Amino acid sequence: MKKTLTILICKLLRFALKLIGKGSSKPGQVALKLCPDILSRIELPRYIIAVTGSNGKTSTVEMIAHILTQNGKSVAWNKEGSNQIEGVTTLVLDSATLGGRVKADILLIESDERFARYTFRYIRPTHYVITNLYRDQLTRNGHPEWVYDALLDSITDGTQLILNADDPLVSSFGEDRDNVVRFGADKLSSDTEELVSVYNDGAYCPVCKSPMVYSTHHYNHIGHYRCTACGYHRRDTQYTITAVDLDRGVMTIDGKYEITLALKSLYNIYNILAAYTVASIVGIDGAKIAADMNHYVLKNGRVITFTLGKRHGTMLTSKHENSISYDQSLRVAAAHKEGCDVLIIVDAVSRKYFTSDVSWLYDIDFEMLGHPNIHEIVLAGKYVNDLAVRFSYTDIPQEKIRLFSDIDSAADYLNSDRSEYLYVITCFSDKGKFLVKVKED
Amino acid sequence: MKLLHLYYDIMNLYGDYANVSAMKRILEKSGEQVTVDRLTLGDSVDFSQYDFVYIGSGTERNLRVVLEDFRDHTAEFDRYVSVAGKVALLTGNSFEMLGRELGDGHGDITMGMNLYRFDVKLQNKTRLTSDVIYTCDFLEQPLVGFVNKCTELTDIREHLFQVQMGLGDNADSRFEGLRERNLFGTHLTGPVLIKNPHFLAYLAKLILGREPETSWMVHEKAGYEVTLQELSKRDKRDV
Numbered sequence: 001m002k003k004t005l006t007i008l009i010c011k012l013l014r015f016a017l018k019l020i021g022k023g024s025s026k027p028g029q030v031a032l033k034l035c036p037d038i039l040s041r042i043e044l045p046r047y048i049i050a051v052t053g054s055n056g057k058t059s060t061v062e063m064i065a066h067i068l069t070q071n072g073k074s075v076a077w078n079k080e081g082s083n084q085i086e087g088v089t090t091l092v093l094d095s096a097t098l099g100g101r102v103k104a105d106i107l108l109i110e111s112d113e114r115f116a117r118y119t120f121r122y123i124r125p126t127h128y129v130i131t132n133l134y135r136d137q138l139t140r141n142g143h144p145e146w147v148y149d150a151l152l153d154s155i156t157d158g159t160q161l162i163l164n165a166d167d168p169l170v171s172s173f174g175e176d177r178d179n180v181v182r183f184g185a186d187k188l189s190s191d192t193e194e195l196v197s198v199y200n201d202g203a204y205c206p207v208c209k210s211p212m213v214y215s216t217h218h219y220n221h222i223g224h225y226r227c228t229a230c231g232y233h234r235r236d237t238q239y240t241i242t243a244v245d246l247d248r249g250v251m252t253i254d255g256k257y258e259i260t261l262a263l264k265s266l267y268n269i270y271n272i273l274a275a276y277t278v279a280s281i282v283g284i285d286g287a288k289i290a291a292d293m294n295h296y297v298l299k300n301g302r303v304i305t306f307t308l309g310k311r312h313g314t315m316l317t318s319k320h321e322n323s324i325s326y327d328q329s330l331r332v333a334a335a336h337k338e339g340c341d342v343l344i345i346v347d348a349v350s351r352k353y354f355t356s357d358v359s360w361l362y363d364i365d366f367e368m369l370g371h372p373n374i375h376e377i378v379l380a381g382k383y384v385n386d387l388a389v390r391f392s393y394t395d396i397p398q399e400k401i402r403l404f405s406d407i408d409s410a411a412d413y414l415n416s417d418r419s420e421y422l423y424v425i426t427c428f429s430d431k432g433k434f435l436v437k438v439k440e441d
Numbered sequence: 442m443k444l445l446h447l448y449y450d451i452m453n454l455y456g457d458y459a460n461v462s463a464m465k466r467i468l469e470k471s472g473e474q475v476t477v478d479r480l481t482l483g484d485s486v487d488f489s490q491y492d493f494v495y496i497g498s499g500t501e502r503n504l505r506v507v508l509e510d511f512r513d514h515t516a517e518f519d520r521y522v523s524v525a526g527k528v529a530l531l532t533g534n535s536f537e538m539l540g541r542e543l544g545d546g547h548g549d550i551t552m553g554m555n556l557y558r559f560d561v562k563l564q565n566k567t568r569l570t571s572d573v574i575y576t577c578d579f580l581e582q583p584l585v586g587f588v589n590k591c592t593e594l595t596d597i598r599e600h601l602f603q604v605q606m607g608l609g610d611n612a613d614s615r616f617e618g619l620r621e622r623n624l625f626g627t628h629l630t631g632p633v634l635i636k637n638p639h640f641l642a643y644l645a646k647l648i649l650g651r652e653p654e655t656s657w658m659v660h661e662k663a664g665y666e667v668t669l670q671e672l673s674k675r676d677k678r679d680v
Contacts (some may be wrong), residue, residue: 199453297579357587385661
């Protein structure tokens with residue numbers, strides 16, 4: 001009775017809040033108050049797929065849901081990316097019957113790295129994808145090893161781990177464990193022999209802390225590594241990117257499936273591979289998955305194309321405080337062969353909480369914007385001085401850089417006769433401030 | 442002049458390395474020729490040839506590894522700081538190594554280098570983070586920055602900063618950090634010297650023995666003012 005009532009209240013609240021456009025964590029929060037063990041009283045589907053990691057959770061989950069739905073599976077998933085225990089509770093109860101059975105073939109959960117250990121106490125994933133562990137939001141997360149320890153507590157027996165083999169810290173979750181599947185990339189044409197990054201989180205072995213060596217780097221410390229002391233090394237993969245051509249925007253999985261990329265970034269190819277891996281495990285045919293991913297444009301608003309006066313552009317949104325994801329955005333701009341301008345905005349550091357800390361700027365490899373493909377760099381926002389100082393520690397000539405303390409003036413300045421394509425790189429909290437000045441495509 | 446960035450590849454979270462870049466720049470702008478050595482685990486270190494030593498922050502596991510290496514340099518580092526009185530800056534958790542004991546919160550204790558009389562205790566599974574405003578008697582303007590740690594420090598005798606906003610050494614302390622002669626240890630993370638150009642100028646003056654050139658720090662100063670303003674607004678709201 002208590003169970004039914006809790007589910008009913010959660011559904012009603014969810015419905016009401018949805019009407020007024022409110023978020024999805026409140027109903028779950030109320031439900032957990034009414035019945036703290038409600039999650040353990042629900043009959044869950046055969047497949048419970050969880051996705052966590054520093055980056056790519058939301059995109060990967062969206063792509064998994066897309067593929068599975070296209071192939072006739074019913075999927076319950078947290079579309080709004082509300083990924084702490086309250087949001088997951090809302091998702092589960094909202095997709096359940098009043099009798100307490102989730103009406104879906106697959107429950108697909110995006111989980112926050114720090115809260116996974118609470119969520120999965122009640123909902124034990126059958127499959128658990130860990131995408132990567134990067135320096136991310138130091139203001140909340142500390143550092144990757146700290147998050148590793150928090151995630152370790154969330155892994156229960158009987159769960160199949162699906163791990164990124166190319167991330168040394170993530171892959172180490174699978175050491176001395178059965179039932180591990182790994183995905184990753186072969187040596188790619190875009191790889192580098194030397195590390196391209198401001199810092200090296202792959203310098204030391206995550207298992208024994210001796211120096212590691214790399215035979216190839218896909219990006220930053222993601223690549224093929226080997227510890228010089230304990231023998232820990234990059235493991236073979238069951239699902240593999242065998243080739244990628246970022247100029248043409250084509251990736252190949254397992255040597256036979258070609259996928260044309262809507263977003264030509266290495267990031268994107270890992271998210272696609274993770275989605276491919278999960279869909280394959282669920283039993284979808286590889287050719288079908290590849291067809292569903294072909295030209296797939298993410299709907300989560302992280303990549304937006306626009307027109308500003310006579311100019312066309314793309315806004316790449318990521319968390320400010322995540323240098324590897326930021327590096328990826330810079331890499332996309334630097335690879336724009338026809339030449340482009342870049343606008344960098346830092347007006348608020350974070351969307352979810354207050355901080356005025358700009359340390360993260362120094363973990364980003366802004367040197368990449370020294371590439372001849374980049375014609376002009378415009379820095380804008382309240383923290384424009386900090387950006388200017390950061391750029392003064394690169395080799396990029398000052399003449400290439402313009403500064404504006406407010407976003408409006410920066411947008412007005414860019415609305416010019418210049419014909420260069422425009423990349424805007426910023427975070428969730430600042431993107432709206434620029435988008436009001438443009439026409440979204 | 443010679444600068445040493447010690448444990449540059451293993452104690453370098455949050456853009457710490459930029460503290461060394463900033464020190465190099467101010468000394469060069471002041472007319473000095475500057476070289477930077479970057480050394481790490483297992484390297485032999487001759488502290489006597491340096492004018493500035495910097496160590497940044499690392500993960501808790503990395504700190505334990507580094508402590509065992511740094512321990513071998515205890516006497517020489519002590520000579521650099523206590524006898525020669527030269528300038529060293531240790532940010533984030535790195536200065537925790539200099540104390541007596543590092544406890545893991547479960548009764549396991551690792552001996553520190555025992556250069557100074559203070560103790561460190563790990564706060565299990567709690568990350569302590571905050572924006573901070575600190576003051577000190579040797580600078581007219583306050584310091585701004587960020588602290589991100591999982592430890593509490595007790596019994597520090599020679600304090601570095603007074604806490605105006607945010608975290609101190611421990612929950613009850615209104616002080617933060619350690620100062621012994623020209624050794625500065627603080628839990629501030631990241632490019633402390635870039636965020637606080639006046640602190641950079643102060644350390645540079647100690648190294649040079651004369652006033653450094655600071656007229657070039659235009660955006661540095663403006664950036665500092667913005668952050669101080671933002672944090673002060675925040676501080677009032679909290680009160």
